Amino acid sequence: MTQAQARSVAEQAARLSYGRLVAMLAARSGDIAAAEDALSAAFAAALEHWPVRGIPDRPEAWLLTAARRTLGQKRARAVTARAAEPVLTLLGEERNMPHDGIFGDDRLKLLFVCAHPAIDESVQAPLMLQTVLGLDAARIAGSFLMSPAAMGQRLVRAKTKIRDAGIAFVVPDAEQIGARTGTVLAAIYAAYGTGWEDVMGADARRKGLAQEAIWLGRLMVQLLPDDPEAMGLLALMLHCEARRVARRDTEGGFVPLYRQDPAQWSRPMVREAETWLRTAATFAKPGRFQTEAAIQSLHAQSLMTGEALHAPLNRLYDLLVAVAPSLGAQVARAVALADSGAPDRALLLLDQCARQAESYQPWWVARSHALRLSGRRVEAAQAVDIAIGLTEDKAIRRFLAEQTAMDRNIG
Amino acid sequence: MHYVLLYKETAAEVGKRADPAEADAYWGGWNAYMGAMAQAGVMVGGNGLQPPETGTTLSIVDGVRHVHDGPFADSKEALGGYVVLDVADLDAALEWAARAPCVSAGSVEIRPVLPPPPQS
Numbered sequence: 001m002t003q004a005q006a007r008s009v010a011e012q013a014a015r016l017s018y019g020r021l022v023a024m025l026a027a028r029s030g031d032i033a034a035a036e037d038a039l040s041a042a043f044a045a046a047l048e049h050w051p052v053r054g055i056p057d058r059p060e061a062w063l064l065t066a067a068r069r070t071l072g073q074k075r076a077r078a079v080t081a082r083a084a085e086p087v088l089t090l091l092g093e094e095r096n097m098p099h100d101g102i103f104g105d106d107r108l109k110l111l112f113v114c115a116h117p118a119i120d121e122s123v124q125a126p127l128m129l130q131t132v133l134g135l136d137a138a139r140i141a142g143s144f145l146m147s148p149a150a151m152g153q154r155l156v157r158a159k160t161k162i163r164d165a166g167i168a169f170v171v172p173d174a175e176q177i178g179a180r181t182g183t184v185l186a187a188i189y190a191a192y193g194t195g196w197e198d199v200m201g202a203d204a205r206r207k208g209l210a211q212e213a214i215w216l217g218r219l220m221v222q223l224l225p226d227d228p229e230a231m232g233l234l235a236l237m238l239h240c241e242a243r244r245v246a247r248r249d250t251e252g253g254f255v256p257l258y259r260q261d262p263a264q265w266s267r268p269m270v271r272e273a274e275t276w277l278r279t280a281a282t283f284a285k286p287g288r289f290q291t292e293a294a295i296q297s298l299h300a301q302s303l304m305t306g307e308a309l310h311a312p313l314n315r316l317y318d319l320l321v322a323v324a325p326s327l328g329a330q331v332a333r334a335v336a337l338a339d340s341g342a343p344d345r346a347l348l349l350l351d352q353c354a355r356q357a358e359s360y361q362p363w364w365v366a367r368s369h370a371l372r373l374s375g376r377r378v379e380a381a382q383a384v385d386i387a388i389g390l391t392e393d394k395a396i397r398r399f400l401a402e403q404t405a406m407d408r409n410i411g
Numbered sequence: 412m413h414y415v416l417l418y419k420e421t422a423a424e425v426g427k428r429a430d431p432a433e434a435d436a437y438w439g440g441w442n443a444y445m446g447a448m449a450q451a452g453v454m455v456g457g458n459g460l461q462p463p464e465t466g467t468t469l470s471i472v473d474g475v476r477h478v479h480d481g482p483f484a485d486s487k488e489a490l491g492g493y494v495v496l497d498v499a500d501l502d503a504a505l506e507w508a509a510r511a512p513c514v515s516a517g518s519v520e521i522r523p524v525l526p527p528p529p530q531s
Binding site for chain 2: 116164165167170
């Protein structure tokens, strides 16, 4: 076998089983960084051995054994007196490993560790992307508006904390699993990006790792098959992802949802999202992500059929603000209210959260929208100007600039 | 694993110790809490501390002793006591921290104890 073939098999094994192997290795020691190091040493060994001796029958098991040996040797060097114990344990585990190539999956435990409340919230999503998917710090850093060096440092610090603070690799008990799952799902959604879709012309604060986040969303549905919120999150991300192409015109300009051509949406993704949403509904346990997905589903339905669905949309936004009262949800509810013919009530709602929203771009976009609908075009133009000043995305800045020009001409 | 739980109390909370109207409830709460940890067999040791104004802070700068009355810096919360627990993991330590009387009138800091250095 050639070097290239070995590389391709090793890379495939890496993609498919990276997170599983890291989780298995770290679950016993609590040391994620050591598990990652041992695994990369195992991949390097595979590239050396496989071209000469052929690809093993069970590449994943081969990698696991090689990585465990590295970990065992490392520990043996570190402690002489107690060295025999972990090495013997490891050897015992290897012997007991099932021979059909199927072994346990500790990824759920790993995800719960990454989203443990003792880990800083801002590093939870990056930590999942790195440990479960094997993304490097530089790739993750770009999506979280951080320098690669700073991101690398924070990831190292988080892994050290997990090891030294003794955070257990366990699936939380029945009493806690609901809240803890919510944290894991929120971190995955943070990796996807934020709720730009809700408000017309609202800025995405970061580009997000959309494909990777959807992959993690699918993994959660697979690992927690009875959790309707995991299905809700997957449905939500699929609805948003289905519109990716339609969100930009041929010149790269921003196209808000209400002007998108539904024919450009990915039908398979919309269909899959709807299927997950329906399955989630059979559990009769509504929650934040199911509500957000249902909102996106109604938006899609409304555009495809041309039927206005203001009343059910307003009800869903009320529900969303009740279960997850974030600033984003409150702003989105105000926009829906303005669209349904109540711009003055929308402005009242926006005034209520004005103090937290001074530099929150979607709030200014929503305010200008409601002002425009109530005929106050001069004030609307002023609000858009502030929104433009808070916008990071060039295409959205241009879109908003065109709006304010229109407001000024008419006003 | 061994964890130290550092109990931080607000001045108002510390004040309850000597307030006739509050003292019974204050000490009753702590006694019950400490008793529960001892009963569960998780407590390695620990102590309550006299109030922060009884503290003295010492530092040596350029060979000169600086002795200072009170804790090093004024802060909203002062260390009121500590325990050393032997429990399986951080979550178990957090469970015990959550039951501390000062957790809603102050805070509890949970620190893993440094393991002994490897013998060479």
